[in-house]
Amino acid sequence: MVTPEKLAGMIDHTNIKPNATKEDIKKLCNEALNYNFSSACVTPANVALAHEILAETGVNVCAVVGFPFGTNKSEIKVFEALVAVEDGAVELDMVLNIGAMRSSEEALVKRDIEGVVESADGMIVKVILETALLNNNEKVRACILSKESGADYVKTSTGIGYSGANAHDVELMRKTVGPDMGVKASGGIRDLKKALEMIDAGASKIGTSTGPAIIDDILKK
Secondary structure: OOOOOHHOOOOEEEOOOOOHHHHHHHHHHHHHHOOOOOOOEHHHHHHHHHHHHHHHOOOOOEEOOEEEEOOHHHHHHHHHHHHHHHHHHOOEEOOOOOOHHHOOOHHHHHHHHHHHHHHHHOOEEEOOOOOHHHHHHHHHHHHHHHOOOOEEEEOOOOOOOOEEEEEEEEHHHHHOOOOOOOEEOOOOOOHHHHHHHHHHHHHOOEEEOHHHHHHHHHHEE
C-alpha cells in the first residue's frame, strides 16, 4: 500500500502551460510546498520564480528542456539546460529528439542526451520519450540510449498534444532500464486510480498537474 506521504514524495507537481501566469506558478509552488511534493515542474521562463519560492524548502525545482517537441539542436538544449541550472533548477526533463530516434540516428540521440547530462553537472536528468510517437522497439532503444548516456530517468510523455502514460509503456520502460533507473509516468494522470496504476506498472515518479486532488483522495481512504 502506498502511503500519502510516499505518494506525495513521488509527485512532480506540474504547470507547463504556455498561458501560465506568475500567480499560477506561485500557486503551483505553494501547493508543492504544502503537500511536500518531490518537485514543482515549470517552463524555463518560470524557473527563477519557482526557485525564489522553493529555495531551501526541500521541494526541488524541475525545468523542461527542448520542450515540447525535442526538435531543438543539441547545442540549444545544452544552453537551455545551463541557464535552467543557473536559475535554480535541480531537475531537468528533456525531450528526446524523436525524429532522430525514428530515423535510427542513435549516435545523434545519444549525443543529444549526453550534452544535457553533462551541462546539468550532477543535477537529475529525465528523458521524455513521447511514447505515443514511438513503436515498442523505438521505446526500448530510447530507454537503452538514455541509460547509456547517464540520464537518471526515462519519462513517458510531455502531456502536450498526444496520449499520455499507460501501463504497457511504463512496464516496458521499467523492464528495459531495470530496477536502478527511474521511470516517470506523465500525461493524463489526473486521479488517484491512474497514479496507482502507473506505480503498480513500475513508475517511480508521477508527473501531474492535479497532485493536490490525488493526495486529498488517498487521505480519504
